[in-house]
Amino acid sequence: MDLTAGGARVASVARSERTGLVPAGTVLAGSxxxxIGLTWDIQWHGDVGPDTFFTLPHLFLYSGSAISGLASLVVVLMTTAARRAGRPVDARVGGRAINVFGKVFAAPAGYLVTGAGAAMFLLYGLWDQWWHGLYGFDAVIDSPPHIGLLLSITLSIIGTVMVFAAAREHRWGTAGVVGSLGVLIAFSTVTVLGLQQIDADPVDVVSVGIALLSVLLVSAGAGFWGRPGGAVRVAAALAVIQAITWxxxxxxAEAYASAVGLPMRDYIDGVPAMPAMMPMALLPIAAVLEAVYLLSRRGWSAGRVSVLAGGIGGLLIGATMPIQNVLVYGGxxxxxxxxxTAAAGAVFGLLGGFAGWRFGGMLRLLAPAKGENTHA
Incomplete structure (x- = not known):
C-alpha cells in the first residue's frame, strides 16, 4: 500500500473542504x-400593496443575488490567478475550470453559472427600475421584468447546485445539493405564474408547471444520490422551507407595514401566498417515487424507471394541487x-422524470472520480 499517496489524498480532500465550503456556503446564503425576499415581497403585494423599487423585501432580493454574484466573482478571480501562476486548481471547488473569453478567465463551472445568473439579475433589475418609474406600483408579480429577475435567480441557484455537486465527496456537498434543489423548487412555483396567461380549460396550467418542475427536481435529487432516499431528501427540504415561510x-409583511406606517388591506385572507403555491403533498409523493425506483433493482432500466416514476409523480401532483387550493382558499x-390537471401533469411528469434523472447524473459528473487527479 502506498501510504504516501494515501496521505496526500487525505490532505488534498481536507484542503478542498476548507477552500470549498466558505464560497459554497456564501452562494447558498445568497440564494x-x-x-426570503421573494416570499416577503409576494405577501407584501397581496396584504399591503404600495411598492417601490427600494422596499425592504426588494432589497433582500437584490442583496441575495449580489452576495452570490460577488462570491462567484471572487472564486473566478482566485482560480484565474492560480492558473496563471501555475498553481493547481482543485476541481472539487465548484467544478472543473472553464476558459472564459478565450483564456482571459478560468471559471469553475458552478460559479460561472451562478455569476452569469447574478449578472443577468443586474440587467433585469435596471429594467425593473425603469418599469417602476414608468408605471409606478406593481399590480402583479408576473410582470415581464419580474419574470426575468426570477429566471436570473433560478439560474444562480442552478449554479449553486452545481457548486455543491462538485464537492459531493464531502458531507456538506451532498447536503448542499439537497438544500439547493429544495430552494429551486420553491422558486419555481412563482416562476410558473408566467404560464397563467395560457387558457387551457379545464387544465390548471400553473399547477401543471409546478408538477413538471417539482418532478424534475426531485428526480434530479434521486439521480444525483444514486441510491434510495434522494427524492425524499429534496422533498423534505422543500417541506422545511414551506413550514418556515408559512x-x-x-x-x-405585517411587521414591515407597521414599521413604515402603512395599513393592511381589509380583505386579506391570511393565507401565506408563496408557501401556499408549493406542493404540500410532495413528501409522500416522493416516497411513492422511491418505491418505483426500486424496480431498477429488479432488472429494469434506470432510465425507463425514472420516466415511469415521473409520470406517476406528475399525475399525483397535478391531482393534488387543485385539492390543495380548495383546502387553503376554500370553495x-x-x-x-x-x-x-392530473392528466396533463402525468404527461409532463414523464418529461420531468426523464430529464431530472439525467440532470442528476450530470451533477454527479461534476465531481472528480475517486482516484482521479483532482487538480487541473
Whole structure:
C-alpha cells in the first residue's frame, strides 16, 4: 500500500473542504436571502400593496443575488490567478475550470453559472427600475421584468447546485445539493405564474408547471444520490422551507407595514401566498417515487424507471394541487379541472422524470472520480 499517496489524498480532500465550503456556503446564503425576499415581497403585494423599487423585501432580493454574484466573482478571480501562476486548481471547488473569453478567465463551472445568473439579475433589475418609474406600483408579480429577475435567480441557484455537486465527496456537498434543489423548487412555483396567461380549460396550467418542475427536481435529487432516499431528501427540504415561510411571510409583511406606517388591506385572507403555491403533498409523493425506483433493482432500466416514476409523480401532483387550493382558499372542487390537471401533469411528469434523472447524473459528473487527479 502506498501510504504516501494515501496521505496526500487525505490532505488534498481536507484542503478542498476548507477552500470549498466558505464560497459554497456564501452562494447558498445568497440564494436563501433571495428566497426570503421573494416570499416577503409576494405577501407584501397581496396584504399591503404600495411598492417601490427600494422596499425592504426588494432589497433582500437584490442583496441575495449580489452576495452570490460577488462570491462567484471572487472564486473566478482566485482560480484565474492560480492558473496563471501555475498553481493547481482543485476541481472539487465548484467544478472543473472553464476558459472564459478565450483564456482571459478560468471559471469553475458552478460559479460561472451562478455569476452569469447574478449578472443577468443586474440587467433585469435596471429594467425593473425603469418599469417602476414608468408605471409606478406593481399590480402583479408576473410582470415581464419580474419574470426575468426570477429566471436570473433560478439560474444562480442552478449554479449553486452545481457548486455543491462538485464537492459531493464531502458531507456538506451532498447536503448542499439537497438544500439547493429544495430552494429551486420553491422558486419555481412563482416562476410558473408566467404560464397563467395560457387558457387551457379545464387544465390548471400553473399547477401543471409546478408538477413538471417539482418532478424534475426531485428526480434530479434521486439521480444525483444514486441510491434510495434522494427524492425524499429534496422533498423534505422543500417541506422545511414551506413550514418556515408559512409563518414568516405574513408576519414580515405585517411587521414591515407597521414599521413604515402603512395599513393592511381589509380583505386579506391570511393565507401565506408563496408557501401556499408549493406542493404540500410532495413528501409522500416522493416516497411513492422511491418505491418505483426500486424496480431498477429488479432488472429494469434506470432510465425507463425514472420516466415511469415521473409520470406517476406528475399525475399525483397535478391531482393534488387543485385539492390543495380548495383546502387553503376554500370553495368547492371542480372535478373536471382535477382530472384534466392530473392528466396533463402525468404527461409532463414523464418529461420531468426523464430529464431530472439525467440532470442528476450530470451533477454527479461534476465531481472528480475517486482516484482521479483532482487538480487541473
Amino acid at each position: 436563501v436571502i433571495s428566497l 409563518w414568516f411571510s405574513p408576519w414580515a 368547492s372542487l371542480d372535478w373536471p379541472v382535477v382530472f384534466g
